[in-house]
Amino acid sequence: MGVVLVFMVIVAAFAGWWLSRQGLAAKPWLEVGVIGEAVEPSSPATAKLGLGTFLVVASSLFALLVSAYSMRMGMADWRALPMPTVLWFSTGLLVLASIALHMAVIAARCDEPGHLRSSLLAAGVCSLAFLSTQALAWRELAAAGYFTAANPASAFFYLVTAIHGAHLLGGLVALGRTGARAFAAPREISPKAMGGLTLSVELCATYWHFLLLVWLVLFSLLMRWTDDLIEICRGLLSA
């Protein structure tokens, strides 16, 4: 459970930093009058904060998965899996999707609907291709006889990739809706509609960068690059 504890410490440190700026040492009974400014509840900041909060929840989920995985790896009978090379390809696709969305954000901010549409399309295609390659990796492992029940390592592989994929599928729904709005809009988008669209694109991009980051962590774990790190941590904990 070390990984999730580290995650919790990071969250706590961030929360502590944020709270320290909120005047928690103030003596509110001494202050009468109006302090501070009201926030506009439907502002873009609210939507971004909402997504940010969700990403913290999702990070907690993945941190727990990684924790469970590394705890299981520590047991004597762990047999590692041969990782399908196609995973390299899928990693590349997810990187491309992330880059495409980043370009979409730039295009939306510069008010270039044409570029925006093509970038969104590219991101969608790359993401779907990523999911297909993951499915390919599943089939490859199953064909090699490593189906879920055979060995805890393969069960973890299927579980981890499936939960990551489910998050991406959810993201694709949001991306699809954003894309539909971008394509349905007239050639010259009004500034107000463009503002809303930019926000949606930014949210999608943040989500995709997050999923890419999570995948890189999971990928390095599955490829056993982090074994030494886990070993060191375990040594520290049991010392």
Add this chain to the structure above:
Amino acid sequence: MVDVTHGAAGPLSAAEVEDVELYHPKSWITKYVFSQDAKIIAIQYSTVALSIGLVALVLSWLMRLQLGFPGTFSFIDPERYYQFITMHGMIMVIYLLTALFLGGFGNYLIPLMLGARDMVFPYVNMLSFWIYLLAVLVLVAGFFLPGGPTGAGWTLYPPQSILANTPGQQRGIVVMLVSLILFIIGFTMGGLNYVVTVLQGRTRGMTLMRMPLTVWGIFTATVMALLAFPALFVGAVMMLLDRLIGTSFFMPAIVAMGEQLAYKGGSPILFQHLFWFFGHPEVYIVALPAFGIVSDLISTHARKNIFGYRMMVWALVAIGALSFVVWAHHMYVSGMHPAFGFFFATTTLIIAIPTAIKVYNWVLTLWRGDIHFTVPMLFALGFIVTFVNGGLTGLFLGNVVVDVPLSDTMFVVAHFHMVMGVAPILVVFGAIYHWYPKVTGRMLDDTLGKLHFWVTFLGAYLIFFPMHYIGLMGVPRRYHEIGGMAFVPSSVVTLNEFITIVALVVGAAQLAFLFNLVWSVRHGRPAGGNPWRATTLEWQTPQTPPAHGNWGKTLPVVYRWAYDYSVPGAAEDFLPQNQPPLPRAA
């Protein structure tokens, strides 16, 4: 009093406060059924939670009947008994208390207390309720499936939960896990709303340190729940896979009833870690909203500011943070590495300090107060007694070596019922008596309320206080009868009968409460907008019950903290948060 005034001190004109775009219901269905109004969603959440809670109440009667009069009720066999305790525990902890405090009180009070028109994501908020309802229905479906609901205990420890010889092993456990997964998804949707609304939805002048402690409690608990529920989610998904497609996340090689099972290499302890990583914060997820609400009840009905507001806020945050590093105190006798015992005993006992500070500040609020013994106040006082009692027995169980003889005995059952059963539920009742006038515009009947309080409070104390001593003697929990133990004197049988009879009486008192709830909607005394003469914003709405959008044309502006009771020099003994500063004497 010193005025340290920031910004403009005078009242703001209406034009300075911006209106927001608000969702407006167009038909009866979107207004009352698929409503996006947090107040309606709160009532929906509360109704479903209390209804399923009634099921849990009946289950507790059945198991008490078995314990008090073993053998008399032949339909309660061991299988049924285990199903009853499992479903009773699960419903009370998750589907009643968590849903009611966060989904019910959270939805109703956060926007109103902060001066917002609604939650920030109303559509997601609506989905949250409907997914919760679906989770409850899936849970209830377990009762009607062949084999019945799972009887694995509310902790669902593998391997037992998915082995034969556990009731509901075929379908009950699957239904249970699916229901939990749904609940977590639904809760996450609601939880995002509560957090972001507290961060972004506050009206002008409502700084964090001016928020009522109720909001602080619900806010902290929600943050914790958002971080902790994923652990249960992961555990539930993994167990579901173990059960359905034969993976071995939690299942080691096993010979059950002489038969080698196909599982290999799983770790039952891994589930316990995941479960308690959720399960311990869960205790505080239920407790922190209760802490917050009880602070406001005591302050309002003692006509005195809450003592040590800053310390109360810091203690809430400290408890929230610490509760993530104490989970393994539920696993002292699980055979984990003994070194963990030192760490978790220390963290567990440290958490007693901020908790104790909260208790001191509640009772110090009573000191030199002007205490009105209204029904909400009685429930708040009852909460302090049961919470202190249950909290102190927690110091037995948290201290690793003391836990060794006491774990898995009736002492544990008595402890957690006192501290996270009775105590939070007394707060739930107090809160309902307190806010019912705002929700319906009418008061609950006072005489019935006092009857309800006395029977519930004294009865619960009589049930659970002696139970500790049966546990101290060594009687294990989760035994459907205790015959045939040489060390148990026959007087324990008499005590068990006594506890059962009291439990039935206490249960009957809850029916009086339900009657009061329903009857007073139409026949209660009209309450007016602010019957308790309270300072917080929800009592200052232009209409009671608050209309859609809460505040009419303009949002309220907050000029002071939530606890200006009995301020020297003020004419009334309370100053609402939106009351502009008193004109200065020249």
Add this chain to the structure above:
Amino acid sequence: MGIAVVLALIVIGSVVFHFLSPWWWTPIASNWRYIDDTIIVTFWITGAVFAAVVLFMAYCAFRFRHRDGNRAAYEPENKRLEWWLAIGTGIGVAAMLAPGLVVWHRFVTVPKDAGTVEVIGQQWQWAYRLPGADGKLGASDVAHISAENPLGVDPKDPHGQDDVVIQGDNLHLQLGKPVKMLLRAVDTVHDFYVPEFRAKMDMIPGSVTYYWFTPTLAGTFDVLCAELCGTGHTFMRGNVVVEPEGAYQAWLQQQKTFAQLQAPARAEAKN
């Protein structure tokens, strides 16, 4: 007004109940008197806090009840009082934690001269294995479990041949000799629990857990399962007999070893 009286009565009633009720722990039969002592310390500290807090509430409820014309004091906080209370609580907590941790250290440190007993839990009975003349238990694995070898002792391990196997009978322990209980389960989580010994530990399939104690009182004691293990959980009982060395050795001589139990089975297989 009434509530003030009731609150005071709750404190008085609870204290009276504590001292007069017939329900108390069983007479201790092991060396873990330290645990009982820690519980007593905890009872005194927590009892004092409970009485103090609730009696203070009762006094406030009486003294500051609402009467016409009363007005509450305005007192946002009192830093010094709050800090003193926090420090006092800290001292009280330390007074419970420190002895607790010292005793835990003893609890997890098995003495060198401790004998070994393996307890095997399965639905819903107890079985035991004692090391034979060589003083070592043979290896075991659930994979070896069969009708003839219900404990899964490795038949190829020479250390296992002389192990004493006790099935469907009571466990006997020698009075005054420290014993390390090795705990194993073959199907689900169980917990070997004898209230008089004060010690207990879960038995987890797939791993071996342990605890140790010294029996200090001769007699026969109930063995209970303390972790829910299915519908028969309530009936997973047994007895453990603590007796002086002579009687214990006499009992031990009558028990069969693993090899002896296997012999008839093997003979049958040959025929």
